[in-house]
Amino acid sequence: MDQRVDNERRPDSAPPREAKPAGSEKKAPAAGGAPKRSWAEMYAKRRQVFNVAAIGLVIVLLLSFFWWLHASQYESTDDAFIDTRTVQISAQVAAAIVDVPVTDNQSVEAGAELVRLDDRDYIAAYDQGKASVANLNAQIVAQKAKIEQAEKQAVQAKAALTFAQQENDRYQLLAKQGTATVEQAQQYGSNLLQAQATYDAAEANAVATAKQDPVLGAQLLTSDAQLEQAQANLSRTIITAPVAGRVTQLTAAKGGWAAVGQALMMFVPRDIWITANFKETQLDYMRPGQPVDIEIDSYPGRTFKGHVDSIQAGSGTAFSLLPAQNATGNYVKIVQRVPVKIVFDKPPDVLLGPGMSVVPTVKVR
Numbered sequence: 001m002d003q004r005v006d007n008e009r010r011p012d013s014a015p016p017r018e019a020k021p022a023g024s025e026k027k028a029p030a031a032g033g034a035p036k037r038s039w040a041e042m043y044a045k046r047r048q049v050f051n052v053a054a055i056g057l058v059i060v061l062l063l064s065f066f067w068w069l070h071a072s073q074y075e076s077t078d079d080a081f082i083d084t085r086t087v088q089i090s091a092q093v094a095a096a097i098v099d100v101p102v103t104d105n106q107s108v109e110a111g112a113e114l115v116r117l118d119d120r121d122y123i124a125a126y127d128q129g130k131a132s133v134a135n136l137n138a139q140i141v142a143q144k145a146k147i148e149q150a151e152k153q154a155v156q157a158k159a160a161l162t163f164a165q166q167e168n169d170r171y172q173l174l175a176k177q178g179t180a181t182v183e184q185a186q187q188y189g190s191n192l193l194q195a196q197a198t199y200d201a202a203e204a205n206a207v208a209t210a211k212q213d214p215v216l217g218a219q220l221l222t223s224d225a226q227l228e229q230a231q232a233n234l235s236r237t238i239i240t241a242p243v244a245g246r247v248t249q250l251t252a253a254k255g256g257w258a259a260v261g262q263a264l265m266m267f268v269p270r271d272i273w274i275t276a277n278f279k280e281t282q283l284d285y286m287r288p289g290q291p292v293d294i295e296i297d298s299y300p301g302r303t304f305k306g307h308v309d310s311i312q313a314g315s316g317t318a319f320s321l322l323p324a325q326n327a328t329g330n331y332v333k334i335v336q337r338v339p340v341k342i343v344f345d346k347p348p349d350v351l352l353g354p355g356m357s358v359v360p361t362v363k364v365r
Contacts (some may be wrong), residue, residue: 075286076361079337080276082296084354087245087267089114091258092236093122100254102247102265112241115252119237121230126234129227136220143213150206164188164195244271246353272352273344274308276360277316277337285364286290286311291343296350299356304348307343308362 095117102114171188174180245268252264274294278286286308294304315336317324342360 016203047280055062073363073365075278075282075364076359077276077278077282078357078359079278080274080342080358080360082272082352082354082356082358083275083341084272085271086192086248086354087242087269088263089239089265089267090261090263091115091117092260093117093233093258095119095121095237095258097252097254097256100250100252102250104250105248106247108241108245108247109242110244112236114241114247114267115238115239115258115259116350117237117258122230122234122237126230127221129230131218132223133227135290136216136223140213140216140220141208143216147206147209147213150202150209154199154202154206157195157202161192161199162197164192165189168192202216241267243269243271248353268353270347272354274306274342274358274360276340276342276358278340280315280336280338283338283340284360286340287364291363293361293363294342294344295359295361296352297359298352299350302350305345306342306360309343312339312341314338 063243097115098118099116100114101116102108102112108114168185168188168191171180171185175182175185247265248268249266252258258264288308288310290308292306292308294306296302296304315338317336340362342362
């Protein structure tokens with residue numbers, strides 16, 4: 001007879017299940033998870049989202065196409081700056097500075113006085129040159145009179161020689177015929193020799209006097225040159241503006257000394273342009289005369305009109321102080337920059353100077 005302990009349970013026995021109210025059971029999911037929806041169902045549910053996304057994509061594509069179409073017609077670079085040929089104003093004669101009628105960054109017209117030097121020594125040299133020229137002109141006039149006088153004296157001596165020759169011939173003949181004495185014949189022979197000597201002297205004097213005229217003429221040319229030099233030096237005591245522009249880096253001061261070649265100021269002409277260093281790959285369709293829109297960093301929001309003036313025949317490095325030597329074993333090809341000169345269609349109404357940054361955009365198509 002089996003004896004069981006109350007607290008022992010049979011291993012194959014299961015605890016009793018608790019009863020659940022009716023209707024509380026859930027349906028088990030079908031095998032394979034939730035049912036998949038078709039694209040049609042998803043589009044029907046999110047039709048508006050899909051439409052907006054499609055329209056947005058079309059707009060982006062259209063904008064990209066038009067941007068590419070627009071960008072392909074233009075070439076631009078930010079490696080560009082205002083350029084001009086600045087002038088160094090220097091003294092051509094040595095003198096003290098007596099006046100500087102301009103100041104820093106002043107705008108002046110062509111021919112305006114910039115510096116005035118002490119001109120007293122140069123006035124004296126000019127007056128001396130004028131006096132020397134006048135003196136030589138007077139000497140030349142007097143020399144012409146002397147030449148004329150010497151020529152007349154030679155003519156007179158020639159006539160006296162002819163008469164003495166005739167007298168000598170007559171008395172020599174008479175002396176042979178016995179109608180004149182030997183003394184008379186000798187006297188007229190002596191007169192002939194004297195007349196010949198007088199004529200020779202007069203002829204030599206006329207030649208010497210005539211030769212003096214070119215000497216005076218050469219001296220006059222020298223004096224004229226010295227006078228022109230003195231006049232040029234006198235004019236250089238007033239330094240004027242070569243063209244219209246602005247005074248910069250002014251160092252000249254009243255009371256100072258200006259040596260020959262000493263820089264007194266820098267001068268920036270009003271004639272300015274743009275040097276734009278385009279990549280060589282941007283020059284395929286670029287030609288002189290093409291329109292350019294110019295943006296200047298100093299004046300944002302404004303656009304100035306210009307056109308391509310010329311394209312340099314060679315890259316910038318080819319004309320540098322130390323041009324590239326590509327005949328080496330470690331050569332690496334890089335895109336070169338070629339300077340392009342761009343000029344304004346009309347002078348800008350703003351203050352511009354060399355070195356200011358600009359961004360030109362050239363319409364190449």
